[in-house]
Amino acid sequence: MKRKILIYLKYSGLLILLVGLFAFARKRNDQRKISKVHVEFVEEQNPYVNELAVNKLLIQNQGRVTNVGKEILVLNTVEQELDSHKMIEHSDVYLTVSGELKARIKQRTPIARVDAVTSFYVDVTGGVMPLSDSYSAHVPLVQNVSEQEISEVFPLLKEIQKDEFFKKHVVSISQTTKGNYELRFRVYDFRIVVGEVENLKNKFRNFKAFYQKALRDQTLNGYKSVSLQFSNQVVCTIK
Structure with a gap:
């Protein structure tokens, strides 16, 4: 019986010691200064x-x-x-x-810069973010669009961001009339008339098919505008 009591006291003392050491270490750790x-x-x-x-x-x-x-x-x-x-x-x-x-x-990741009295970026979620003092983002410039109209044009900005071809080539997006937009490319000076922000995947697919053919035919410099407004058609205006 004595032996059992001694063993119990021994382990109880060891447990108390461990708890004390843990509490001491934790207190010391909490008091340690952020270096x-x-x-x-x-x-x-x-x-x-x-x-x-x-x-x-x-x-x-x-x-x-x-x-x-x-x-x-x-x-x-x-x-x-x-x-x-x-x-x-x-x-x-x-x-x-x-x-x-x-x-x-x-x-946050900007995908477009809006030209306004106080310019701002639009990020990947469609939110507005200010320009940075540290870095100027290489993103398309959006013109004739107010902050209140960002939600309307955002699907177009997002589609450009997702499409590697358009992301590489588009330098500006302009609202020509209410709800109608056109794009400008980095190299060629023709206008790409998107029209309303709808059926964008189909419009972009049609344009890329036209672009590849015109590139092979070496006729891209001869166009004033390329319209994607009509279903499954690309309508061009020659200079």
Whole structure:
């Protein structure tokens, strides 16, 4: 009986010791100062927001992030501050065991630039984002379109973004009359009359078939406009 009591006391003492060591280590870890901030941009993107701007966001409402006790840093709050930035789509902020604060940043991706009194980008979701001080995106210029009309023209912008041929060649999109659009290519000076934003896949497919034939015939420089408005037809106006 004595032996059982001794064994029980032994294991109880060992358990208390382990709990104490764990609590001590955790307290020391919580009190450890954040020694370094590391910013990582996920995916290969142009720098619409730079590391300096992210660091400013990390510290603006938290005092100094470095040399601050970990227990007073609320990571969710830091993420919310980053996600509120108009150039950032999503962020993930976490602490390493060595006291390093890491922020993984996914930037928003612009697909067009709208020419307005105050110009702005349209991103892949159809949202409006401001121009960047760090980088100018090489995207098509949209003209004669207001911010209120972005949702109307967005399907056209998205289709251009998804189609490698049009993404490579289109430099501008203009609204000619209400709800009707035309495109301009980088090399050739003819207008591509899309008309209303409907049946875009079919219109683009028809144009590419025309383009390949005209390229072989070396007639592309002879056109003033190419209209895709009519069903399964490409109607050209010669200069």
